[in-house]
Amino acid sequence: MQTNKNYGALDVFRVIAAFLVVAIHTSPLTSFSAEADFFLTRVVARLAVPFFFLVTGYFVLGKQFAGRYPSPCLSSVSGYLRKILVMYGAAILIYIPIGIYAGHYKELSASALLRMLIFDGTFYHLWYFSALILGILLLCFLRRFLSARACTAAVFVLYVLGLLGDSYWGLIEHVPGISAAYEWCFQIFSYTRNGIFLAPLFLWMGARIAGQQIRPTDSRIIPAAGFALTLALMTAEGFLLRYFEWQRHDSMYLLLPVCAYFLYRLLLTGNIPSKQRLRAVSSWIYILHPALIVLLRGIAKPLHATTLLVDNSLIHYLIVCLLSAAAAYAVTAFLNHVCPPVNFYPMDRAWLEIDRNALKHNVSALRSLLPKTCELMPAIKADAYGHGAVPVAQELNRLGVDSFCVACISEGIELRKNGVQGEILILGYTHPKQFPLLRRYHLTQTVIDFPYALEMNRFGKKLKGHIAVDTGMHRLGERCDHMEHFIRLLSMKNLTITGAMTHLCSVDSNLPESREFTRQQAEAFYRVIKAWKKRGFTCPKIHLQSSYGVLNYPELAGDYARVGIALYGVHSAREDYDASSIQLKPVLSWKARVAVVKELLPGEGAGYGLTFTADSPMKIATLSVGYGDGLPRSLSSGVGSVLIRGQRAAIIGRICMDQTIVDVTEIPGIRAGDEAVLLGQSGSETITACDLAEQSGTITNEILSRLGARMPRIMI
Numbered sequence: 001m002q003t004n005k006n007y008g009a010l011d012v013f014r015v016i017a018a019f020l021v022v023a024i025h026t027s028p029l030t031s032f033s034a035e036a037d038f039f040l041t042r043v044v045a046r047l048a049v050p051f052f053f054l055v056t057g058y059f060v061l062g063k064q065f066a067g068r069y070p071s072p073c074l075s076s077v078s079g080y081l082r083k084i085l086v087m088y089g090a091a092i093l094i095y096i097p098i099g100i101y102a103g104h105y106k107e108l109s110a111s112a113l114l115r116m117l118i119f120d121g122t123f124y125h126l127w128y129f130s131a132l133i134l135g136i137l138l139l140c141f142l143r144r145f146l147s148a149r150a151c152t153a154a155v156f157v158l159y160v161l162g163l164l165g166d167s168y169w170g171l172i173e174h175v176p177g178i179s180a181a182y183e184w185c186f187q188i189f190s191y192t193r194n195g196i197f198l199a200p201l202f203l204w205m206g207a208r209i210a211g212q213q214i215r216p217t218d219s220r221i222i223p224a225a226g227f228a229l230t231l232a233l234m235t236a237e238g239f240l241l242r243y244f245e246w247q248r249h250d251s252m253y254l255l256l257p258v259c260a261y262f263l264y265r266l267l268l269t270g271n272i273p274s275k276q277r278l279r280a281v282s283s284w285i286y287i288l289h290p291a292l293i294v295l296l297r298g299i300a301k302p303l304h305a306t307t308l309l310v311d312n313s314l315i316h317y318l319i320v321c322l323l324s325a326a327a328a329y330a331v332t333a334f335l336n337h338v339c340p341p342v343n344f345y346p347m348d349r350a351w352l353e354i355d356r357n358a359l360k361h362n363v364s365a366l367r368s369l370l371p372k373t374c375e376l377m378p379a380i381k382a383d384a385y386g387h388g389a390v391p392v393a394q395e396l397n398r399l400g401v402d403s404f405c406v407a408c409i410s411e412g413i414e415l416r417k418n419g420v421q422g423e424i425l426i427l428g429y430t431h432p433k434q435f436p437l438l439r440r441y442h443l444t445q446t447v448i449d450f451p452y453a454l455e456m457n458r459f460g461k462k463l464k465g466h467i468a469v470d471t472g473m474h475r476l477g478e479r480c481d482h483m484e485h486f487i488r489l490l491s492m493k494n495l496t497i498t499g500a501m502t503h504l505c506s507v508d509s510n511l512p513e514s515r516e517f518t519r520q521q522a523e524a525f526y527r528v529i530k531a532w533k534k535r536g537f538t539c540p541k542i543h544l545q546s547s548y549g550v551l552n553y554p555e556l557a558g559d560y561a562r563v564g565i566a567l568y569g570v571h572s573a574r575e576d577y578d579a580s581s582i583q584l585k586p587v588l589s590w591k592a593r594v595a596v597v598k599e600l601l602p603g604e605g606a607g608y609g610l611t612f613t614a615d616s617p618m619k620i621a622t623l624s625v626g627y628g629d630g631l632p633r634s635l636s637s638g639v640g641s642v643l644i645r646g647q648r649a650a651i652i653g654r655i656c657m658d659q660t661i662v663d664v665t666e667i668p669g670i671r672a673g674d675e676a677v678l679l680g681q682s683g684s685e686t687i688t689a690c691d692l693a694e695q696s697g698t699i700t701n702e703i704l705s706r707l708g709a710r711m712p713r714i715m716i
Ligand SMILES: *Cc1c(COP(=O)(O)O)cnc(C)c1O
Pocket: 379, 381, 427, 503, 545, 546, 547, 548, 562, 563, 564, 565, 566, 701
């Protein structure tokens, strides 16, 4: 995720944090001073694990997770959870022999095993993985029901409860009811430093920080000063607690979250290129170091070097660090060799590539046409015109877009289920039986006419709506001359009107009569808005622009612009390109695999109905894409073509549902498995959506919105 940024400082600190964990388990300074060792291992090093949780919250949960709307988000983290489970499983296996040797599993009951797996870890450092998994699950659960603010409160309360069972044990140790309750809990888990009390706060903080848009160029002074100050205070806190002997355990401090927060902010400003490799290395140092501690002791004895290698705490620590780093490096090298990281290699029969940078470019280009007060409200209906509504909306969220429109309620729900933030307006009809879903998923419904408003009001609970005004398209909307209806609409008890809209139906043409009609539509719309104001109703947000409105009539502005086709970098038809004042970049490429290459002898036919016959010997290829994927069947028999190895190959015979045959006689070296480009670039050749639209007698909007759901959308 977000690999284009410079996260090198975070990556480097991961390794430092792993070495701090090694310090906790080896106490490097005990040979010199108990206080110094306490400071290093019980204060400073306590930043390490919270830091790891912050990283996970930041990158895995992200700002979608911590945004304003509750989101059922388990699906969005399931991939990550699977990865962590595999790692945890591997770590458990590695430590079984050592655990047996150390006598950990002597009297292993089912409940003790569960306690180990869920809370304490099967070896002393493995509690981290269970805490990570449990923490994420718990947060997902909280997030389902709680607003962001309530969630913050909940994780904070959990942390404080954890503190009382950890460093602040002395406070409650002698309070009868409470300490008994804790003692009872300690039969379930040994420490409060786990996935319930410790992990959720830091995971949540990480996700919140992801929403703060911190740039590498931001000032370092505040986070640096904040870190130094809070670290000093946390040191004081640690030594005081130690002096009073309050600590049952010493993992959690009151100042730890604040200190970790400043540290994380500071690292985010450390403009260093990301170092992917260090991420895996730090994890393996964490996993492997206890094994190397055991190994070092085992080796030292027969070598009669115990005094040097084990008894001197600092040398012992440094050697364990060195061995762990070497082992971690070796393991990651081995794993990279066995299963090389898959960069970007689609293995599908056909797929769509979504160009993140092009999308970003189009967003800025469209914003530049509009006044500052007008925000984009992208139309991501019909699976974002075939581009994949969820990835597109998530990317737009990242670009600061937080209003969307979709065609129907199921589209809105899908976005919410994937954590998309901001207002989502449903442009079309929603059955009254589905009104409860509007509320559950925080969706805004278009009030499509007056009778529909009555229906919405009858629902009995508040519904958010944007009023559609029909100014001449005569599709949806209440007629603009029914002024008394609009007035009544605004005073309906259960309707919260937050916007008003109209749709301009002739903006794609610059003919004088079209311009005149558009002007009349805009005027009629603003008449309605004015009448509202006159009667003292607060004027809601208004919007009347679609892509061509923005391109041809930027002065009509409004509060939102419902841009669709232009956002995807495409015009509806070719002639509009020259007229346009901004350069848009197509976001989508469409590709498919060559399944088979074969010879065709003169006189032989190909495809259904054998509509194609070879005149001379030729080479043909079957592509794994067809009209079932959205390739118009009207491109059959030489009307359309594809690009393979930078060359054009004409479609021959009839396009099938799942396959298409092309003529590749002139393409040397073509092989099964090659990429065929249906839309996009190959070498110096390009096929645009306009080409496909023209060849099949339609507009680009139809071509794109019909792209089949069975093809994966891949962000690049
Ligand atoms: C689809 C749609 C849009 C977006 O149209 P584009 O021409 O693709 O920008 C805007 N408003 C309404 C009401 C729509 O249905």
